[in-house]
Amino acid sequence: MQLRHPTLHGASVWGDEEFLLPPRVGVASPAPPPPTVVPHIETVLNSIGELVYVWDLVTDRISWTGDLPRTLGSLGEVDLSSGIAFGDRVSPESVVSRYEAIVKSDHRDEGDGVPYQLVYGLLQPRELGISGSVWVEDTGRWYGGADGRPARAQGVLRVVTERHNAERLRARHAHIDSLTGLLNRSHLSEKLQRLIEAAERSRKPFALLLVGLENLFALNRNYGYDAGDEVIAGLARRLCANMRASDLLARHAGNKIAIVAPECDLEQMQSIAMRLIDCVAAEPFETKAGAVPATIRVGGVIGPRHGRSSQMLFQHAEEALDAARESSSARFSAFSPSLARGHQRMQALSVAESIVSALDENRVELALQPIVRAKDGEAAFYEALLRVRLGDGSLVTPGSILPVAEKAGLVRLLDRRVLDLALEKMSADPRLRLSVNASLSTLLDPEWPDRLARALEMRQGVAERLTIEITETSMIEDIETTGHVVASCKRLGIKMAMDDFGSGHTSFRNLRAMAFDLVKIDGAFIRNIVNSEDDRFFARTLTALAHHLKLEIVAEWVEDEATAAMLREWGVDYFQGAFFGSAEG
Template sequence: MQLRHIANRGLEAPAANALHSSILKTPLVTRELPAPPVAAAPVAGPDPREILSSIGEVVYDWEIGTDRLTWGPNLGETLGPIASEALDTGLGYGERVARESGASRYDAIIQSGKTDTGEGVPYQVVYALAQPRELGQGPLVWVEDTGRWFAGPTGKPARAYGVVRVVTERHEMERKLALGAQIDPLTGVLNRAQLGEHIARFLQQAERSRKPFAVLLVALENLFALNRTYGYDAGDEVIASLARRLRENVRACDVVARHAGNKFALVLDNCDADETLFAAQRLLDLVKGAPFETSAGPIPASIRIGGVIGPREGRVPHVLLQRAEEALDVARQNNGKRFVAYTASLAREDARLRSLQVADSIVSALNERRVDLAFQPIVHAATGEVAFHEALLRIRLPDGTVASPAALLPVAEKAGLVRLLDQRVMELALERLAADPQLRVSVNCSVLTVLDPEWPERLKAAIAMNPSVSDRLIVEITETSLIEDFETTRNLIAVCKELNVKVAMDDFGAGHTSFRNLRDLDFDIVKIDGAFIQNITNSQDDRFFVRTLIDLARHLSLEVVAEWVEDESTARILRDWGVEYFQGALYGRAAERPTLDDKRTAAK
């Protein structure tokens, strides 16, 4: 069989011929250069053995069936002490492959899973070789093994030709570069990107060993004050010194990583709850016991720690980190505890504390007049012109940012504050209506407000101050309010009718109100829940349901608003079905000032 592939690294033809001869174990043949015009001795070509040795390469021929492995004559010069033991079989050579290798020649050939179609199958693999034990523990030799294997009659690998090239220096350089990408440059510990991978590894180990491990988040306190007092360079020195102190006081099997600017993550192997408490207390004492030496002098510092036990409290890295963060948040509160371990009860307590904080922020916003409105246009489906606006709640935080209503309203409902918010929204809407005679506004009322027996009287009193606004006000009541208390909802609608205020059913379709209940209530408008609108171009079921709702509303002489109209395809379908009004991103998002007489999108 002739050699079909070999990496000659740019050798001239005579050298390539010699390499082929070396592999086949035939005598090397050199070609004489053309004789000069005058008589001269023949000039031999370059010695292939010297060439291959100089670039750290040796060729081989492996007969897989018999396991006979034949090397080029420069094997010893290339692999050094490793070649002192017989390497004339694939098994013998495989014994020299070090544990640090990710794969081997055997893996690249026998387990390749590829098929030889007649030209052979190329392979390339990098692995480490170790010298025989009797010679002592010498340095590993990293090699790049490049070749091509050929199939036998059964289609399985039968023979391989290749070149082994020593790449120890290159591998070491690549290892250092890879390590640099994993290390935080300031502290010398692992960076955050590597932390998740290590936690995943600990989770896999825990599944096999059934032994727990701990994830600790260690936060340096008062970093802002340190930077302001001693300067940013000294602050960086404290952070770097803290990392060093943490690393020096954990085991070799543990992991230390920088999680954020002033926070470090520790992953402690084989560590239960009691051992975690002991380790955390030890770290607290180590940091508190001695100041950190910096260019600005000794600087005392303190830390707080939140911990979680894996895999008991989480089976994926981000959950464990999130729960360690929750425990750290509790530890940072001024309750005297510098270490807090996560538990399910802690999560409930944390949620309670967060709810209290949100409730306090809502009360502050009401007292400080930081509750405001945004207006989203609702347009005529036929023309795209603005018909009226929905007033939407906005709460501004002390720093001027706007809090998400989705995060605030559930807490407001549980804390009994939603009725105060509804009352404020109604007051602001009536003020806007009184100031702008062209404005029409719809105001959404929560279930608690609708069921409040005192609210109708408050609405009467508010409109009595400026009766001219009543016919430009629309009160939106969610369909779920009907399920809570049908009679109270009907009485409220009756009061609105007395005041000449229109009433709309919001989220029509979400509560599955019976036809009888809908017929017995004097609504003017129904707003179809956007959850059914957003996918009608793709869902036959949604199209059928929305069409049924529209037909029902038309039968009862109710005007229809379609929510969440995001694209013209959806608008075209709804327009063909006779929907009167559209609301959604296609026609405008909520803004601080309502837009009047604005043709958003021309009807098509």
């Protein structure tokens, strides 16, 4: 429809219809307002640099509205009238194409269409002597045919090349170490993880070498910090000059550079390390403070043989580098399992000593993480989580110390301290409700139930606000003892929770006999339910089982609203996860 100028006094035309306006009696007619002109849709699109398209997937025809050459430049001069022709222009740099977003969609059209939005590149016509890509943002909605699968798509295409290039530049800066120009550690970790997966498929090993610049402290003291930075930057350049183009280099830490060499075995890794050691020592580094001599030590590990995660490989490379530093003669050390065992023994002794001193010096603390009601997001109670403060003031989480504490027989002492701290907090705040964890060692301690009863006798009104969490795997280690402990706690008025529900395959009979008050579904089954059909099935099955037993349900590791909405629909009672609050002291 198009608005046209008034044709008669008191009359206007909209489309093909005329509307006569009644005369205003006794009032002089004002001058008619200037006509309103509605610009043509193509004029609007051209002015904002956008194109509208309709793609008939049955015939593969694409109809465009807008000026293609004006919006896409030379790319608009070539054939873009079919899905095949358009798809041929999609750049290999693109993460996803329109075809993949629509035809390979996991969704079905329920009547309102399925929305999509993506950014991809379109190759400039090389046949016209033009290279590079035009980057576009494609926003639209596809509609299904009788079978619900895509039959028609319509959307808007907008050129975003400048924005894309700016974002790519920002991403590059986020991945690059500013001093050396090498990758930073986090980005190398991502690439290393992909290399591990590829090597497991191809059966081709690779090497991870960790190069440590020696005596950086003395270098900074003698020549100044600027000279130290210049030596590190010069070391990066010299290492790059002596590696293959396919090798990856990254600044791992202040004085450490990591090198990943694809398709490299143990013998080749040793050869590389010795060559680098020699080339660094061969001549000093030029700095503003003068020529500065430097030496390096190197630790290396072969992947994926000695580690199937980037974290494990870096840890083993650090152990190998430590061994090279401790040697009076060898400047290179390759990782071996025996080296790891020796390192782990020393590390375990160090951790055990830190735990004992933390207990003696009252450096065991609590961090409280909220467990919120699903219906309104308000905190219902909190989980009291262990934190150990080291002598230097830093905090250590349970994952890094509990395995050592269990082997050293210290976990019961930690459990006891956590419980005492929790009871003190609840006594001080009559509104506070807390849950604490009890390890298998604590459950098997015959004196623990009586000690708990005496502690609660001294703190009236606390028992009904306390929840004890027992992991499912701990429970099935000794069903009979766990049953007695649960019964003792219930007699005291304490609520009992099964933690990590779903991880230990508890039988239905045992679960019913224990008389728990609530279950906490293992977060491993929760964090990916939006994307994993298997996880959705398993989490929903666990929820249904808990409902059947009339148990309240806590879902762990709830990290976004989409996950929360799905769990809320299934009837989960409580949520725990970073989305609703992190653990705080």
